[in-house]
Amino acid sequence: MSESPKLRPPSRDTIAALVRIVGEEHAITDEADMAPYLTEWRDRYRGKAALVLKPGSTEEVAAILACANAARIAIVPQGGNTGLVGGQIPFESGHEVVVSLERMTHVRDIDLASNTMTVEAGLVLAVAQQVADSAGRLFPLSLASEGSAQIGGVLATNAGGMAVLAYGSARDLALGLEVVMADGRVWHGLRSLRKDNTGYDLKDLFIGSEGTLGIITAAVLRLFPKSVERVTCIAGIKELERAPAFFARVYERAGPMLTAFEILPRLGVEFVLKHGSRTRDPLSTPYPWYLLFEFSSPRESDEPRTIAEGLLGEGIEADEIADAAIAGSLTQTQELWRLRELMSEMQKHEGGSIKHDVSVPVARVPEFIVRANQLVELMIPGARPVPFGHLGDGNIHYNVSQPPGMDKAVFLANWEALNAAVHEIVLDLGGSISAEHGIGRMKRDLLPHAKDAVALELMHKIKASFDPNGILNPGKLL
Incomplete structure (x- = not known):
């Protein structure tokens, strides 16, 4: 710079x-x-x-x-x-x-009647979840980095995470903000109103602005009923093209009970099994792809499990999925989610990894992955794509691990060229080059190519x- x-x-x-x-x-x-x-x-x-x-x-x-x-x-x-x-x-x-x-970690207020809590920006996300839980409520934002990520940061980047499908991203979970402006003035926008139609929604400008417009110092966050029933499922699929049809089936039937729907490649699962702890193969037979999804309900009821069992049977009968299992205990649930949560971290053990955080329409996820995989093989023969992420909202973390035996520095030198090529596919499919990680330094120079000229002018x-x-x-x- x-x-x-x-x-x-x-x-x-x-x-x-x-x-x-x-x-x-x-x-x-x-x-x-x-x-x-x-x-x-x-x-x-x-x-x-x-x-x-x-x-x-x-x-x-x-x-x-x-x-x-x-x-x-x-x-x-x-x-x-x-x-x-x-x-x-x-x-x-x-x-x-x-x-x-x-240092700014205070919980300023919990209002159970309004289902909100007001917290300072330095509060760690996992602590915010615990505070809500202790109050008998749920704060649903969940990320692999939740043990370190802070509320101000997740708002400044409009973080997404596992539960976007049911609860939305960070933007959807904040009702009000306190922000310090560049000149030192403070915008006191800590309001807990669900309806406030008094002009421009200033908070939405700061959320996702990556600290370029002001510093978020506190936020009013939405709380939800705690999930009493939680049913976690894993399904193996032979062909990626079948995943959107099964997702549509599950979403239509389960509605708001469907709180997560993730896709995992076999290679990524093998990385986690090889390098992670407290993990096990999810099904008796390996499959090229896995679907990890979860149903939740705030009521004590057999409904989530009944729906899950019915959908798995229908999916197998329709040949959308090949095999499936339902977690039978909290330990099994944790083991299944560790496959997803460790997927990015475990790639470090396989050498260099070139990463993409993109989104495309859900129905076009298989097309994107197939085209991107073909491109990777042409550009870096032997490289190992590890596409995973939030199939339910079309957000795929398209990571590429280096070929075995290749020099790491030589591989990583392909970062910008591979990013540009993959992003061309994303844009061709009507997608976004940044689904939830933001722009930062890495994608700043790509933004003019991906963003409408009028939008860029307004942003400046x-x-x-x-x-x-x-x-x-x-x-x-x-």
Whole structure:
């Protein structure tokens, strides 16, 4: 990234002023101590920073941005550092300041009558789930990284996860926000209203903006009845083309009880069985593909299991699925979901992995995977595609592991070329180059090719209006 003429390296006086806002114990200037904040978990992006600040309140965040805006200092907001497109990592100049929200973890309010809870941005997603559970409610957003991901980060990237099919993405789960603007002003939008038709919905601008328009410091989140009955199923299929028909059958019959519907390739399952723990082969016979899906109900009833059993029988009779099983215990349920949750992580053990987070219409998922697999074999013979993800909403994580024996660096050098080629297929099928991970650094230069020109122009105007000096996460998304 070239330095913006509006931005400047922080002076010693500015750094000292920023440190005073949070206190020396909550400011990191040592390069070694800053390291965990400057590298993302896949090790694709490594940045530098002038310092890392850990504010403990909205007022401190506001003071930081007011100071930075006046001094024209670039700010990189960061949550749990679980992002997959480099949006939370500073560039290599060393002139940017990372603002970590990790200390802002308070649960400000739980309103069971409104079925909401108000939490600060640094609260870890798994903790938010536990807080809701202790209150007798469900917060349904669930990700593989939920033990580290923070509420502010999942909102800033509009994270999706396993339960989008039933509950929607992060955008659908937030009713109100508190946001610190680039100049230090605070937008107090923490409202728990389901209906508020008073003009532009500002919160939806901040959700998914990847910290480029403001820093989310708190949110009002929707809560739901807890699932009392939970039935998890695994089905093996011989041909991927049969999956959409079976999904349509299940969705039509189960309706809102269907809370997840995932697709797993045999190769990915083998990676997890080989390198993971507490896992086992899901069916007695291996199949090229598996469908992992779940029914939930807030009522004690045999209905979810009855529906599951009926659908599995119908699917086998219609030759849409070849074999299936229903988890008979909590342990078996956990084992099945570990196959899905570990799929991305276990690919690390097989060498380099070139990743894509895309979405296409559900009916065209098989066509996308077939075309992409053919392309991969032409471009990198012997490479091993591992497409998996949320079949129910068309979101596929199209990952490609390196050929056995190939040099990792040589393989990863194909990243941009393979991304471009795969994304061409996605766009040809009417899909999106980013389904739930965002744009960040990785896909910023691809956005003009994938986005309508008018939409891009409007996005640039919004950015200029909200952040005229360009201090918020510069060089990301746009």
